[in-house]
Amino acid sequence: MADEISVIGPGHMGTGITQVFLQVGYKVILVGRNKESLDKGAERLRTSMSKAIKKGSLNEREAEHMLNNLHLSSDYHDIENSILVMEAVSENLDIKTDVLKNAEAYVGNNSIIATNTSSIPIHKLGNGLKNRKRFLGMHFFNPVPVMKPIELIVSDETSEQAISDAKKIIDKLGKTAVMVNDYPGFIANRILMPFINEAIIALEKGAADKEGIDTIAKLGFNHPMGPLELADFIGLDVCKDIMDSIYAETGNPKFIPSDMLASLVKEGKLGRKSGEGFYTYEK
Ligand code: CAA
Secondary structure, three states: OOOEEEEEOOOHHHHHHHHHHHHOOOEEEEEOOOHHHHHHHHHHHHHHHHHHHHHOOOOHHHHHHHHHOEEEEOOHHHHOOOOEEEEOOOOOHHHHHHHHHHHHHHOOOOOEEEEOOOOOOHHHHHHHOOOHHHEEEEEEOOOOOOOOEEEEEEOOOOOHHHHHHHHHHHHHOOOEEEEEEOOOOOOHHHHHHHHHHHHHHHHHOOOOOHHHHHHHHHHHOOOOOOHHHHHHHHOHHHHHHHHHHHHHHHOOHHHOOOHHHHHHHHOOOOEHHHOEOOOEOOO
């Protein structure tokens, strides 16, 4: 019988994570708050699977098999046989802490509990747990089906067993685990967010127009997307939240979100998902 994994949170990251586990043969319990959020998540998953089919990384038969291995649930009792619980809910300390505590109450003692946080310190998220030895961070990158690395974030309390089990699972996904300590912003966002923020400051100060700034990064650094295009792709609210979180941890003013980023978020211009950020998008 296929090993079972639970993913809590049927949002953009949660459904991407669900897709990659299904793709390598796991049975996945996707847990959401209610039927509406689960239905939306299932729709998002089907759209992403169609893209994978178009790109040739998946065929129709595999897709059918994957959907047979997917179970939607809003009942935590259903996670009890999972070897790994992946938390992928909103990037908010209180919400995540609550979900993790709930998950611990239902899941077996030997299962790994992992968070997909992009910037909240692991030791803070683990505070509400009774057994922090099997708790760690597995930070997937967006778009999950395409991006190879996973930041494997461990605290002083994470056991060697949990680390080794998590590495085996990441190997099975065909992704690359990068061991990272519980450092503010970990590695990805510690580097990426100041880069994006600096690009926004350059735009704000009139150093170049948005296309110019993005072209320099694409042609000059061989990045697939420029920093402003990437910020829109990630979500400007997400970028701001990450900057705020790193600033709160470090107190270093270089992590203060730029005025332009803060105003765009305030105006509800969040990038691709809202139809407008630095660029405009068809919804
Ligand atoms: N399954 C599902 N979707 C797939 C797929 C697959 N196997 N393969 C491709 N796709 C999707 C792509 O995501 C893209 O989606 P959208 O329509 O939503 O843009 C679409 O299919 C087209 O893909 P293509 O490969 O044809 O297009 P492309 O060559 O333009 O590549 C891209 C798109 C992969 C997003 C590329 O532009 C890229 O690599 N961009 C940079 C992404 C990046 O830097 N991500 C890291 C963000 S930081 C992060 O994640 C950390 C954090 O905490 C914020």
